[in-house]
Amino acid sequence: MNQTKWDVSNMLMLVITVFAVLLQLFPPKTQIDQFKSAVYFFGIIGYVLLMYIVHLALRKVKGYLNQIENNTQELNVFKEKLKEEKRMNEFDKRLSILEVLLRSKAGKFEFDPMWLFMALLLALFYLYLRSLGLVP
Numbered sequence: 001m002n003q004t005k006w007d008v009s010n011m012l013m014l015v016i017t018v019f020a021v022l023l024q025l026f027p028p029k030t031q032i033d034q035f036k037s038a039v040y041f042f043g044i045i046g047y048v049l050l051m052y053i054v055h056l057a058l059r060k061v062k063g064y065l066n067q068i069e070n071n072t073q074e075l076n077v078f079k080e081k082l083k084e085e086k087r088m089n090e091f092d093k094r095l096s097i098l099e100v101l102l103r104s105k106a107g108k109f110e111f112d113p114m115w116l117f118m119a120l121l122l123a124l125f126y127l128y129l130r131s132l133g134l135v136p
Contacts, residue, residue, distance in 0.1 A: 009055065009114045013048050016125050020044045023132055033131065040128035047124060051117050058113070 024041045027034045080093075129135045 009118055010052075012118060013051060013121070016044065016121060017048050020125070020128060023129075023134075028132060033133070036131040037128065040124065040131050044121070044124055044128055047121055051114075051121060054117065055114060 020041055024037070028037055081090075126135065
């Protein structure tokens with residue numbers, strides 16, 4: 001069974017959605033403020049749904065890419081083991097591969113696009129709170 005991990009972005013999406021639903025239960029008094037709050041509310045709900053779908057798709061794509069990379073590495077290992085002359089130097093190669101991996105892991109940096117989406121969600125949530133009169 002595939003278990004999903006609750007990371008910071010999922011928790012923030014859940015908290016903002018629950019908070020927006022709770023705030024929408026008590027709408028503002030004036031008609032124009034009710035309209036603004038409803039637009040922001042549906043914007044937040046739609047945006048969170050879109051972000052969740054994108055987040056799931058990105059997670060699946062990353063999983064598939066990792067699986068392809070792992071399969072490629074396994075195929076390369078099998079090719080190497082089939083060659084007679086390389087069997088003699090297998091221990092030395094394993095050590096050199098480990099050293100290269102340790103050096104390459106030290107400077108690796110990845111940018112997660114979910115943080116950009118989270119910033120947009122926070123801005124939209126701020127505008128929603130402002131339309132309700134909760135934030136000056």
